Amino acid sequence: MKLRLACADFTFPLLPHDSALDLISMLDFDGVDVGLFEQRSHLWPSKEFKSPSKQGQRLEKWLLNRGLRCADVFLQLDPDFIRYAVNHPDKSRRQHARDSFLKLLEYARASGASHVTTLPGVEFEGESSRDSWGRCCDELAWRVEQARNHQIVFGVEAHVGSIAPTPAKALRLVSEAPGLTLTLDYTHFTRNGVPDSAVEPLVAFATHFHARGARKGRLQASFTQNTINYGRVLTALKLAKYKGYVGVEYVWIDWQHCNEVDNLSETILLRDHLRSTWNSLKTDFTRIHHDETAVS
Numbered sequence: 001m002k003l004r005l006a007c008a009d010f011t012f013p014l015l016p017h018d019s020a021l022d023l024i025s026m027l028d029f030d031g032v033d034v035g036l037f038e039q040r041s042h043l044w045p046s047k048e049f050k051s052p053s054k055q056g057q058r059l060e061k062w063l064l065n066r067g068l069r070c071a072d073v074f075l076q077l078d079p080d081f082i083r084y085a086v087n088h089p090d091k092s093r094r095q096h097a098r099d100s101f102l103k104l105l106e107y108a109r110a111s112g113a114s115h116v117t118t119l120p121g122v123e124f125e126g127e128s129s130r131d132s133w134g135r136c137c138d139e140l141a142w143r144v145e146q147a148r149n150h151q152i153v154f155g156v157e158a159h160v161g162s163i164a165p166t167p168a169k170a171l172r173l174v175s176e177a178p179g180l181t182l183t184l185d186y187t188h189f190t191r192n193g194v195p196d197s198a199v200e201p202l203v204a205f206a207t208h209f210h211a212r213g214a215r216k217g218r219l220q221a222s223f224t225q226n227t228i229n230y231g232r233v234l235t236a237l238k239l240a241k242y243k244g245y246v247g248v249e250y251v252w253i254d255w256q257h258c259n260e261v262d263n264l265s266e267t268i269l270l271r272d273h274l275r276s277t278w279n280s281l282k283t284d285f286t287r288i289h290h291d292e293t294a295v296s
Contacts, residue, residue, distance in 0.1 A: 001238065003278040005271060006071035006247040009042060010035035011263050013252055017042035021066055023264075027271065031071030032063060033210075033247040034111070036104070038078050040253065045077060049103040056110025063112070070113035071245040072183065072208050074157075075104045081161070086143070087121035087136035094139065101143055105150040115208050115244065116147065117183040120156035120173060121163045136163050137177045144179035153207045155183040160191060160219065167199050174205045181207040185249070186228050187214035196229050203236045210249040211270060213261070220250065222261050223269040230270075231277050238281055246274060 007029040012020040020042065024032055035041040036048060048055040063070055077084040077100055084097045101118070108116045121136035123129055140156065147154035158170035167189060174180045184206035189199050193216045211233075213226030221227075237246070248270050250263040 001241065001243070003234075003275065004030045004071070004245045005274065006031035006033045006245040007267060007271075008033040008035060008247060008249045008251070010037065010040075011248075011250045011252070011267060013041065018062070021062060021068065025066035025068055027268065029068065029248075029271070031069040031245050031247075033072045033074060033208075033245075033249060034059065034070055034113070035074050035076075036107075037074070037076045040079055045075060045100060045103070048107060049100065052103045052107040053110045056107040059107075059111040070108070070111045071247060072115045072117055073104060073108045073111065073113050074117040074183070075100065076119060081119050082122055082124075085121045085124075086118065086139040087124075087132055087163070089124055089127060089135075098139075098142070102146060105147060105152055108152055109150055113152070115153045115155065117155050117157055117208060118143070119162060120158060122161065123163050132163060137173070140173070140177040140180050144177065148179065153181060154179075155181040155207050157183040157185055157188075157210070158202075159185070159188045165192075167194065167202055170202055171205075181205055183208040183210065185210035186233065187212055187219050190214040190228055191217065191219045196232055200232075200236050203233075203240050203242070206237075206240075206242060206244065208244045209237070209242070209246045211246055211274065212248065212250050213266060213270065218257055220257065220261060223266055223273070230274060231280075234274065234277055234281060248274070 007024045009020050009032055036043055036045045038044050084093055086097050088094050123132045143154050158164035164170040164173045182205045184202050186199050213221040213223050215221045215225050215227045248267050250266050252259050252263055
């Protein structure tokens, strides 16, 4: 099983998009995690979705010219993730989110991607947790079915501030929305002091993976401060026969202190660590599994 590494184009927001893709290619990644984040990424859904197939085909051409593939397309419709949350109580906002998701699938298919990601929804004030949760499961189940019709895998990222901020809630979500998978990012749990061992059961439901440094109190941290045991993580992925990309996903935004590390250097350090560790697993998997479990 080959380790396929991707890098997020939104890791380098200060570069023009073509330069960011050039850099990712020079860094010898296999794929690109494409961010469609309204008003805060290179590509905005409001612009790309005016002609989803055409723009998706253009993206695929840009990537192939650089020897890259589209690993995932991550859709966020507004800088405020509550405004168009999939389970918003306002029916018109939910419909806008549904219409945009269908355009996302068209766009992703044209770009050569077989995986898309959205946020899972939130718990809304002024209504019961049960109502927020039930509407969320209904909306996510609808998206699973639409994605399946397009032969695309759909995952959500359980994140800080979402309806699934803990591993237990994320497990419940995938069990109550049949077919739903996870774009798994340990850092959202690590920030809250959750140990790797508590996150590990989610690996079985992961179809995409985000990797970066993190520690308690910091969603994003340098490699030297990182407390996530990526040797253990890769062992778990290998045991689960994981077939997706591992996306190195440093971000540079003024949120959760995510603009306090050198994204380029940290991307290189983590890339090299993931590769060397994966190669060690190939040659001595039994020993590495024992060692990494002991570390935890």
